[in-house]
Amino acid sequence: MQELRIEGVSKRYHHVAALTVTTLTVAAGEFLTLLGPSGSGKTTLLSLIAGLIESDSGRILLDGKDISGLPPYRRGLGMVFQNYALFPHMTVAENVAFGLQARRLPVAEVQQKTQQALNMVRLGALAHRLPKELSGGQQQRVALARALAYQPAIVLMDEPLGALDRNLREEMKFEIARLHRELGTSVIYVTHDQEEALVLSDRICLMNQARVEQIDTAQALYFKPQTRFAAEFLGESNLFPCQVQKFDGANVLTLDALGLRLPYAEPLPASDNILLMLRPESIEVGSTTAPLPAGVLAVWAQIQSSQFLGAMTRLMVRVGETDIRVLQRTTSLSDLQQFTPGAQVQLWIDPARCHVVTA
Template sequence: MSTSLEMQNIQKFYGPLHVVKDFNLHIKPGEFVTFLGPSGSGKTTALKMIAGFETPTSGDIFLDGRSIVDLPAYERGIGMVFQNYALFPHMTVAENVAFPLTVRKASRQEAEEKVTRALHLVKMDQYKARYPNQLSGGQQQRIALARAIVFNPSILLMDEPLGALDRNLREHMKIEIMRIQKQLNMTVVFVTHDQDEALTMSDRIAVINEGQLVQVDDSRTLYGRPKNRFVASFVGESNIIPCRVDSVDDAAGRVTVAGAVPGLAQLSGQSKGDQGWIFIRPENVEISARLPSSDLPNTLDGVVENALFLGEMTRYLVRCGEETITVKRQNSGQPHFAGGTPVTVCWKAEDCTVLN
């Protein structure tokens, strides 16, 4: 079922509004790629152009090396799952799932066999005679997924498919979608603004901002090595602190953090004298009772503003002069710092990067 997808220099204008810019992306057969970005970033417009619901202003789209940009949506062989399920209320579950086969004029026997197989795959065999209004939200989403895959599509597109579900159901459906994708070896393009969905489910994540692809990487690289401040702040929780590069030694450098504190950090192409931003994840920041005055790099004195218990860990907000540093610390065997406690925070040079 899997196929490759390539978008070459895709541009999309709505009048003077440039909503998708210089979009170049190659997706391998069987790959699960997520378009991740804030509302209005252009990710759904990009998905609609793949589906055939929107036409690019310029550029080309290829499935397995074949241009589809001039093909109508119904000739592209693409499956689509919408956020609102888009099930027909007057049709039974079986009739809803069979609909793509009906419009393709499949024989009755073939349709019955494929509907049975699709419903079995999403674990909804026993619901085939029910109507959508007799199903829960999670069950409706499973039926929408069965309908999208019943005709063996060349690629599956999913537009915010979990957005209407509660948290527990969303977690369960994430696992189910991943299971089905692997079982069928499908190529999937998944749109979301939820970073947890993207990090959990994807082989690669395409971060989109203001119509542009900002970074395309696997989850670990995206989380640990963002290319700029937008990616660092949008994907996961981050500390982003102003700094100045004082000297450069290969890929590392000496920096001045928050205007006065000496530091060491990994660089990402900066030169001596450049202004930038230290990027450090909260789980990589150490917190301790206030230390005697120290000249150690990447060390700031502060006061705990807030300590939020999260079960297995505590999230601290520490006020350090003009900056607020977020710290996440495991609770097991660790001292607790209440609000108002003077503390010292620090981090290792290898755990922080200077971003532009």
């Protein structure tokens, strides 16, 4: 098992900065996902690690050894890309064996490792088929077997499920999670799909405009994003400009948009330009019968629209000039009656569920 470390790596294409990474460490056995919009530098980073392109500066260290000068096949990494690129004239087994033969392993070992890799992805019985005789998901599993066959320390995957339809994507997602669990290999996985990132990752490296925006667990990234970009990219959020004042050493935030002042116990970012984030599910439409819970603040709002989604109802409400998104749990028919457009409701806001990000 090996640790991968990236130090000061950058890549430009003419005048476009495609990537700048100060430091990034992938622990042995970790599943790290590079998540970000199209063009944010995910493929560039993966290609630099793989050795498919050369960086302009910096070092890539595998267990402390600089591998930036090595060609791809000498880095000991497995790769799976969106277009699985199986050799069409070779059988499944031959496709998987190809990389092992290129490494000049003895014939018996090639056979044994090929079979083992195919069993791992549950394709042992289809070893003699040609790629065109397989479904898209099966082909992608052959690509996985090929990448895993020589037991690389790290497997790199660039949107491996991108070409599959929805059901297959679900199935493959669990297959990849299972393989990672069973093999303990490190995985660096690229996707722009936040659900894939949430389900699979030990940590998510959120990328934005050729930089690393934030690296954290899925939970930390969701509940404690550091920036507006992170707050908006993962999940939904309401963001309100706010001012900070200090009373007896404690921070109090003033939200002009909602006419609210609330205590804020978390540390504040260094920036002056801050926004208060409230996830739609963190706002509650207050009960008309129960009293306001201690510490919770109330604001009157008007329902603009409501969408019944079953377990949840999605509301758009307005406070003054400000539209706010609310996701409310629906437990009974009578809950729905107060969500009629035009109705006045109380929003309950718990300061403990508020979080500040930099704008």
